[in-house]
Amino acid sequence: MPARTNRASATIRLPLYARHPAQNEPMLRANPSRRLDHRSPSRFLRITCWRLTLGLLASLATHACWAELVVSPTSVVLDRPESSQQLLVSFAKPGQRWTVDASRAATYDVVQPAIAAVDSTGLLQPRRNGRTEIIIRHDGQEARVPLEVRNLDNPAPVSFHNEIVPLLTKARCNAGGCHGKAEGQNGFKLSIFGFDAAADFSAIVKEGRGRRVSIASPDRSLLLLKGAAEVPHGGGRKIEPDGYHFTRLKRWIAEGARFDSPDSDQSRIVAIEVEPRQQSLLAGGSQQLRVTAIDGAGGRRCVTAEAEYESNASSIAEVNRRGLVEASDIPGEAAILVRYLGHVGVSRITLPRPDVTFERPPEVNFIDRLVWDKLQLLGIRPSDVADDATFIRRVYLDTIGTLPTSQEVRAFLADHRADKRQRLIDQLLERDEYVDYWTMRWLDILRADQLKISPQGTVAMQRWLRRQFQENRPFDEVARDLLTVQGSTTAEGPASFYKILRKPDEASRAISQLLLGVRIECAQCHHHPSERWSQADYVGLASYFTGVKIKKLPNGNEAVVSLGGQDLPHPRSGDAVPARPLGAAPSDFSTLNDRRVALADWMTSESNPFFSKALANRLWGHYLGRGLVEPIDDMRDTNPASNEPLMNALADHLREVRYDVRAFTRTLLNSRVYQLSARSNTSNAGDVQNFSHASYKTLPAEVLLDAINQSTGVAENFNGWPTGYRAIQVWDNRMPSYFFRIFGRPVRASVCECERSGEPSIAQSLHLLNSPEIMAKVQDRQGTARQLANSDLATAAIIDELYLGMLSRLPNDDERTLMLQAFSDAPSDRRAAVEDIQWALLNSKEFIFNH
């Protein structure tokens, strides 16, 4: 439907000329006269009128004293019968921070209607060759856009790839429920969402005994008859007989139903452009989008009517098939995803909370700046900074998976140095528990399942991980070791990772999700319509692992070796696909024995677009309770970060500190954003993705068990382990434990952190309230409760001690009064009172959650 937007030779007929800041394209600014009567005066009079007002108003207009009507594009060329061009009309209201879309409110007139038609949405369609103008009027202003229609008698042939495939997609012919499903529908099978144009061409033109297209009599083609439901069609009418779908299909058939010639690469669409990319709307407001496809030669054509639209938060903003976004009345942000021929573009729609005066809180570092930027845009006020007691508990549990002891809390609360939080962060990063905790978390996602990789393999992996975190090795080096490891699976090292990833594509899938945050498994079977990765990318990545073998050693152990390897065949064509990393050029293995080295080089290179982002997002997700991209390891064009500038800045920062994970963590923990209170205010209570307040985080099963053990003073006896081991130190993921099961310890069956379930359940509540195990800990002879009861501490001091040890704070007066009742209930049984208080605190949400 190509409407060519002629950018170079825009004929500007109106006096004022401006550049739209967002679109970087010449814009027309309308004559700002409001008294003009558009209907009655002759053209001559009108022009005279303009000239008169021009002199008076030119200077005023530049000062934006009133709304300026802005129309784009500045000129239109339509050169095919089925082409169309969306006009965008907007104006900036005085005092408004953003422009307002008037594409639906404006009225459009083509001066010579015989040349082109325009509908009420601002969509132009050609009728016959010629030149004319479109007059756009809105709110007493008007603008004119020159229009040329040409080549209608001799248009460029229809491109199957560029023009027919997206049409089949838009009409949903190739959707998963119709002809796009694996077995096709009633003998007619298209590739799902048109990822395989050659196969689709063959299905349409060659299969079905040639009945689907009739070049001699295009109208009799089954494709058209069925699509328009002129003969019975199970899917109903998918193509309107008078629409561009129909006319273009018909013209394509009449032109000989040809496939694009091999030299048509120039006309391949290489990118799409979505306008506007960012727009703020008021409640109930709307915005027409425009989508422009750009081909290899730089040619542009409007595909607004052909692209597909989807909102990722349709309760905030909805989008229809024509690309009109309509805002609801709920403040927030929605990303409108636009897809065309496998390309994806995003328009971000913001509905700011009205009437919020935003005072920027102080900034510690760039994290704060970028989060406040976003909150300011949305009109969300962040919470206050959390108090010291909340901070110490949070930073201990997050960083070292360990509850602070009552002595540690006392010392921190008593410290009056201004930089005490910073000091505490530094201390925690040097603690042994930091190593324990992060080793455990990485054992999970490295799939250290002792049943699969043997207990020796698990221990080897644990030792290796411990050393990495102990020495704080730069993460790019850690990743390189993981990628290129060779040798015994029982020697300290990550070799056993390859024991469960026996096939090349299993290894590449796991590595991609783990280290790049890219899930490519969908591309195994087909090129997912909205995603970047094709089957060629899938096998291209897998072939880095084709040299990996597990060898039996004479002593019965196993070792990983990687030598040689070969390129893998494309699953459909069978042609060998050269090994290439995601989105990069094929590798040269001439000097390499181990193909994986080339992958590691690419992954850890300065310019790799995924690696640092993936780790930065993983760490952010851990500490802030939610990734900027969520799920944290599912980065794709259609799943944008909730704060892109922050995502990029974090990735840059990680590179700047040379993948020093402790340094990066330090930056994160020192930010004001991390230290915000979980207490929300009226403006941020509903916010879940912009980090305006801290969130309640579920404690991992191991951390919760350790916290219970530490505060009751009773160590766990893990089956077969010496007493005194903490749950976060236990490598044996198969050790039977009801506690671990109901609180969601992962089984290490995937590299996804999502395996660790944070969902509460009744079984958990029952266990904490009523299980013999918890009861035994509270009543233990050597336990904290018994010791406190037997001590000579006063009752108030005992209550303080329990609060400090379990909730990391002192009780307030109400809480003291409440807890003293336990003692007055049982004046003769001090032990019972202490136990009951401990039991009650253990069952408080404040204890069970990190906040």
Add this chain to the structure above:
Amino acid sequence: MWKIKLGSRPDRFCDGISRRHALRLGATGLFGSLTLPRLLELQAKAAAPAGVKAKSCIFLFLEGGPPHQDMWDPKPEAPEEIRGPFRPINTNVPGTLVTDQLPLCAKMADKYTILRSHSHRDNGHSTGYHYVMTGRRANFADGDNPVPNNDYFPALGSIVSRELGPRSTVPAYINLPHPMGAGGPGFYGAEYAPFVIESDPTQPDFEVKDLQPIAGLSARRIATRRRLLAGIDALERDVEGSAKTMSTYYDKARGLITSPAAKQAFDIHAEPDSVRERYGHTQIGQCALLARRLVEGGCRFVGVDAPGWDVHFNCFPSLQTDLIPYADRAFSALITDLEDRGLLDETLVVMMGEMGRTPRVNAQAGRDHWSMAQTVIFAGGGTKPGQVIGATDAQAAAPTTEPIGVNDLLRTIHTLLGIDPDRHYYGPLGRPVPLVDGGHVIRELV
């Protein structure tokens, strides 16, 4: 939930505030206390619409996709690669045939109805599960998804438990023996999440953990503890997110601990061996038996997840030895038992999976996913028994009668339980979500 209709449009603020209010009251009240909104709600729910018989539903979910043509929809005239090795047999309803793998069910086909024309368009396991349980297509890709995978739309069981409310201290919505893949409460929240026993009823030491009262705790101490915990709850600052969820679980857990009825319902050991034998010592058998006990005890919706039906490879030996006979035994025993106890009329039993299986046996002697045709079995709860509804073509590939979609099934189930399928609640962002999205009641069944 307590809801006031203002004119024709239920006001969302009214609903929202009352719900939050109810939660707050619930959290500050003592154990099992009856708050005013709760009382009104129970009163409102006490009266079922006239003509409605079903009070509870047992939903046997054959996860993986049961092969309809090897069970309920035999095609003896089709070539062997389609009909498979099983032969049709007569049932006690003249003209109704099932395969020879269902001898027990065949003897009592007058007690249930076979619906052969169920069809939908989602061929994935987790996405199909999501579709069947919520009536909405999943917005995620098929694969290993977290359980439950329905984080927005509530599962059938959550809706039923919300609409009908508990009949006793037995939780209104239970999943056996593990959580159903798409059995979550979605935006309804934790209050309507299934209670999951997390224990296998076939095991000799089966018990629902942590339900027994702790030995050696005096009544006085129990009272003290309750008081302290209630005090903490009252003083605790407003908690959010999953911590709020946890609060509602605590309320449920306390209800369970203090209720003898609940403990009794879960005590499968109280069944005589002969009864346990009749259901079969299989997971589906013992879960079906436990489901009967729970329904007797007052549960509204028991969802049994019976996995293993995804038979892509060499399917006939396992269908013949494990899968179909176990289901045959469990289902026939359940229906007989419910009828003997006079519970069949008030208990709706549904048995289905997320899809049927491909007409043609594949090269690995298995059958693949086929959501275009599936057979669904209905019994009790006021359904008309002894029928066959709908038919499929000669290959059992697609319905030849009007296809019955997921929302038709859901609408029918709600209607049988006396629930208005068109009622709606507002999601977290203020959007109305009807209980069932479209669909028609299956007239032949009701």
